[in-house]
Amino acid sequence: MPESLIPPVISARGVVKRYGRTVALAGLDADIGPGITGLLGSNGAGKTTFISLALGIRSRDGGTLEVLGHDPAVSGIQMRARIGYAPEHHDLPSELAATDLVRHLAEMHLLPHRAAVQRANDALWLVGLGEERFRPVGAMSTGQRQRVKLASAIAHDPELVLLDEPTDGLDPVQRTEMLDLIRRIGTEFGMHIVVSSHHLEEVERICDAVVIVEGGEVVHAGTLADVRRGPEGLVVEVDDRADELAEILTERGYEVTVDGATLRLGAAEGIHDAVRDAVADLGIGLRRLGPRGRTLEDVYLGAGK
Amino acid sequence: MSAEPGGARLFDLGYRSYEGARERPARAMATLAVFTARRVLGLGRGGRHKVLPAITLAIAYLPALVSVAFAVILEDLPVDDLISYGDYAFITGSALALFTALIAPEALCPDRRSGMLGLYLAGPLDRNRYLAAKGVAVFAVMLLITAGPLLFMFVAFTVAGHGPSAGESPGLLLRILASGGATALLYASLSMAVASFTTRRAAAAVATVLLLFVPVSVVRSAIESAGAPNALDLLSFPFVVADLSYRIFGETPDDASPVRELSTGLVAGGVAAAIAAGILVCWLRYRRLEAFR
Numbered sequence: 226m227p228e229s230l231i232p233p234v235i236s237a238r239g240v241v242k243r244y245g246r247t248v249a250l251a252g253l254d255a256d257i258g259p260g261i262t263g264l265l266g267s268n269g270a271g272k273t274t275f276i277s278l279a280l281g282i283r284s285r286d287g288g289t290l291e292v293l294g295h296d297p298a299v300s301g302i303q304m305r306a307r308i309g310y311a312p313e314h315h316d317l318p319s320e321l322a323a324t325d326l327v328r329h330l331a332e333m334h335l336l337p338h339r340a341a342v343q344r345a346n347d348a349l350w351l352v353g354l355g356e357e358r359f360r361p362v363g364a365m366s367t368g369q370r371q372r373v374k375l376a377s378a379i380a381h382d383p384e385l386v387l388l389d390e391p392t393d394g395l396d397p398v399q400r401t402e403m404l405d406l407i408r409r410i411g412t413e414f415g416m417h418i419v420v421s422s423h424h425l426e427e428v429e430r431i432c433d434a435v436v437i438v439e440g441g442e443v444v445h446a447g448t449l450a451d452v453r454r455g456p457e458g459l460v461v462e463v464d465d466r467a468d469e470l471a472e473i474l475t476e477r478g479y480e481v482t483v484d485g486a487t488l489r490l491g492a493a494e495g496i497h498d499a500v501r502d503a504v505a506d507l508g509i510g511l512r513r514l515g516p517r518g519r520t521l522e523d524v525y526l527g528a529g530k
Numbered sequence: 531m532s533a534e535p536g537g538a539r540l541f542d543l544g545y546r547s548y549e550g551a552r553e554r555p556a557r558a559m560a561t562l563a564v565f566t567a568r569r570v571l572g573l574g575r576g577g578r579h580k581v582l583p584a585i586t587l588a589i590a591y592l593p594a595l596v597s598v599a600f601a602v603i604l605e606d607l608p609v610d611d612l613i614s615y616g617d618y619a620f621i622t623g624s625a626l627a628l629f630t631a632l633i634a635p636e637a638l639c640p641d642r643r644s645g646m647l648g649l650y651l652a653g654p655l656d657r658n659r660y661l662a663a664k665g666v667a668v669f670a671v672m673l674l675i676t677a678g679p680l681l682f683m684f685v686a687f688t689v690a691g692h693g694p695s696a697g698e699s700p701g702l703l704l705r706i707l708a709s710g711g712a713t714a715l716l717y718a719s720l721s722m723a724v725a726s727f728t729t730r731r732a733a734a735a736v737a738t739v740l741l742l743f744v745p746v747s748v749v750r751s752a753i754e755s756a757g758a759p760n761a762l763d764l765l766s767f768p769f770v771v772a773d774l775s776y777r778i779f780g781e782t783p784d785d786a787s788p789v790r791e792l793s794t795g796l797v798a799g800g801v802a803a804a805i806a807a808g809i810l811v812c813w814l815r816y817r818r819l820e821a822f823r
Contacts, residue, residue: 282651282821302555302654310652316645320575332561333653335553344548351545377649382548414547 233258234293234385234417235279241287242274242441249274251441252288257419261411263428264421265525266438272421273313275438276387279419280310293385306335309378309416313389315370319363323354323373326362327380334381341380348376352406367394371403379410386410386418392427404431429521437525445524452524457492461500462513473503489517555654559663562650566667570636582632587675589625593618594679598686601693612693615680615706616781619713620772622679626717627742627768629675634721635734637668643729647821657816661722665809668718676717677710709778713771716801717742719808720767726815742767750788763788764800774801 235257242250250271264272277283278290281297281304290297295304317326328345332338349358352372357365362373371391378386391407392400408431411418422428428435435452437445445452463470463486471481471488477499480491490496497514504511572580597613613621641647650660684706687693724741725734745765752758764770766789773789774797776782783790789797 280652282648302656302659305652306552306555306654308652310649312645312648312652314645316643318640318644318646320579325574329561329565330649330653333558333650333655335555335557335654336548337551337553340548340550344545347545379545414545 231259232294233291234262235419236291237275237288238290239288240275240278240285240290242271242278242283243286249441250278250285253438253441253443255436255443255446257417257436258434259417260433261408261418261420261431263432263435264419264438265423265425265428265435265521267423270423270438271441272423272438273389274441276310276389276419276421279387280305280308306381307384309334309381309383309386311371311374311378311386311388311391313393313421315367315374315394317362317370317373320361322359323349323362323365323369323376324358326373327377330377331380334383336381344380344382345376348380349373351379351410352376353402368396368399368403371395371399372406375403375406375410379414379416382414383416386416387421388418389421390423391420392422392424400427407431425521425525435521449521452521453518458517459490459492459496459500460513460515460517461488461490461511462486463488463504464510464512466507466509470503470507470509473506474499477503486512558654559659559666562655562660562663563667563670566637566664567671570633570667570671583629586625586629586632590622590629590675591679591682593621594683594686598683598690598693601687602690605692609693613683614779614781615683615702615709616776616779616783618680618683619676619709619775620783622675623768623772626675626713626771627739630672630717630721630742631735631738633671634668634718634725634738635731637664638722638725639729639731639734642819642821647819651821657819657821658813661813661816665718665722668722669714672714672718673710676713677706680706680710705778709775712774712778712801715805716767716771716808719805719812721808723808723811723815726812726819753788760788760791761796761800763792764797764804767804770797770801770804773797 233256235255237253237255240250240253241248253271253275264275266272274283278285279292279297281292281301284298292304293307295301297304321329324345327348328341331341331345331348336344346355346358349355349372352375354369354372354376357369362370365373371394375388375391378388388407392403395403404427407418407420410416411431420428420432429449432449434448435446436443458480461470465486467483467486467488471483474481474488474490479493479496479499482489490500500514568574571583593613600607601612619626641650647660651657655663683693684702720741721734721738724737728734728737746768749758749762749765753760753762766787769787769789772783773787776790777794777797792800
C-alpha cells in the first residue's frame with residue numbers, strides 16, 4: 226500500500242488541553258504513522274499530556290483525536306485493550322514478583338489466565354529478565370524496573386505501545402540495551418511504538434519518524450529520512466580563512482553562509498569544482514566536503530528558535 | 531528447535547505474536563476484583579500480610595464455632611443459651627470494625643501510592659469500572675465476616691438439628707444474607723470513602739476506626755446535653771449495625787441501644803443514606819483524582 230494511503234496510528238487535529246490557566250497543549254496537530262515514532266520535546270513540552278489524551282485517561286478541551294481508528298474519549302475501553310503502556314515513573318507494587326505483575330496486567334488486558342502466565346514469562350525472557358522473573362519488583366534496580374514496565378506493555382501483544390521516557394534513570398550501557406530492545410520489538414513483532422523522550426540521540430537512533438513538541442505545539446513532524454535529507458547543497462569545513470573562501474565563492478555567483486570554519490552552499494552547477502579551485506587558490510586545508518543534509522539536532526534547535 | 535533420535539522435539543519459541551482468544555472487557559473487572567480480594571486477605575503474599583486478616587477472621591468465627599460446638603456436644607442445652615443470629619453482629623462488632631479498617635485501605639491506597647491506578651486506567655477499565663471492581667472485592671471480603679459465620683451456624687445447626695431457629699424458619703437464609711449484606715455494604719462504602727482521601731493505609735485505617743467509634747460518644751452527648759434530635763443516633767454505626775441485625779432477625783436485644791427507639795423505616799433509610807453517601811464521596815474523589823503521572 227502506498228505510504229500516503231496507510232492510515233495513521235494516531236491522528237490529532239487542534240488538540241487542546243488546559244490545566245486551569247496553564248495551556249499544556251495548544252492546538253496540537255500530528256499524524257503518527259506505523260513503525261517507531263519518537264515524541265521529542267523538553268521537559269514540560271506536553272509529551273506526557275499527549276500520551277494521557279491518547280490513552281483516554283484525561284479528557285481534552287478541544288480538537289479531535291483518533292487512536293487506532295477510535296476516539297479515546299468515546300471508545301477508550303475497546304481501544305486501550307489494544308494498547309500497551311509503560312509510564313515514566315518507576316513506582317510499582319514492590320512486593321509483587323515481576324512475573325506476577327506482568328501476568329496480572331496481561332490479564333487486565335483481556336488475555337485468558339493460562340495465556341497470560343505463558344506470555345508474561347515470554348515477555349520477561351525477551352527483555353532479559355528471565356532468570357530474575359520471580360524476584361519482587363521492589364528488590365530490582367531502576368534498569369530492571371524499566372524492563373519490567375516494557376514487558377508489561379508488550380505481554381498482551383498490543384498493536385500500539387506507548388513508552389514514556391523508557392530510558393529514564395538508566396546508565397549508558399543499560400540505555401543502549403533498552404534502545405536496542407525497543408527497536409527489536411518494533412521491527413520483529415510488528416508493533417507500532419511511540420517513544421517519548423527528551424534525548425535527541427535516542428530518537429535518532431531507533432525511530433523511523435519524529436514528532437517534535439514544544440510549548441504544547443508540534444514544531445516538526447516527519448520521517449527521520451526527511452529530516453536527514455534536508456536542503457540540497459554542500460557543507461565545507463576548512464582549517465583557516467573561511468571568510469575569504471566565502472567571499473570568493475559569492476563573487477563566483479554561489480549562495481554561501483558562514484558559521485565559523487564551516488560554509489554551507491546552496492546546490493548549483495559546478496559547485497564541487499568551484500570549491501576545489503577556490504581552496505587551492507587560497508592554499509588552505511580542507512577538512513570536510515560533503516552533502517549538506519541535516520541532523521535531528523539542527524531541526525530541534527531550529528524549531529526552538 | 532532440535533530433533534532427537536527418538537522423534538521428540540524441543541521447542542523454544544520465545545516471545546511471539548498472540549493469535550489466541552481474548553476475553554471481553556468485563557473480564558478486566560472480574561480479574562481486578564479477584565486480585566484485590568486475594569490481596570486484602572494476604573493470599574499469595576508473604577506471611578506478615580496474612581496475620582491480621584487471619585486474626586480478625588478467627589475472632590469473628592470463634593463465637594460461631596463455640597456455639598455450634600455447644601449445640602452438638604450438649605444436646606440438652608436450651609436454645610436460648612446459644613448465640614442467636616441477631617446477637618452475632620453485636621458480639622463481633624469489634625472484629626468487624628477492625629476488619630473494615632483493614633480492607634478498604636488495603637484495596638484502594640496502594641494503587642494510588644504505587645502508580646498502579648494509572649496502569650489500570652491505561653487498560654480496558656475506566657474509573658467507574660475500576661471503583662466497581664474494588665467495591666465488589668471489598669464487599670465480598672466483608673461478607674466473609676458479616677454473613678460467613680451466620681451461614682456457618684445456619685448449616686451447622688440445621689445438620690445438627692439443634693440450635694436457634696434450626697429448621698423452623700424458611701426465610702432465615704434470606705435474613706442472614708440481608709443482614710450480612712446490609713452490614714457489608716454499609717461498612718464497605720464508608721471505609722472506601724475514607725480510603726479515597728489518602729494514599730497511606732495506616733492513616734486510612736485509623737480514620738475508619740475514628741469514623742466508626744467517635745460519633746458514638748459525640749452523638750450521645752449532643753442528644754443528651756444539647757437536645758439534638760434522636761435521629762443523630764444513626765451516625766453511631768456500630769449500634770446501627772447491631773440494631774439492624776436484631777430487627778432483621780425479629781429479635782429483641784437484652785440491652786437495647788439508643789437506636790432501638792428509632793422506627794425501622796428511619797433506621798433502614800439512615801443505612802441506605804449512609805451507603806449512598808459513602809459511594810458518592812468515593813466516586814467524586816476518584817472522578818477528580820489525578821491518576822496519571
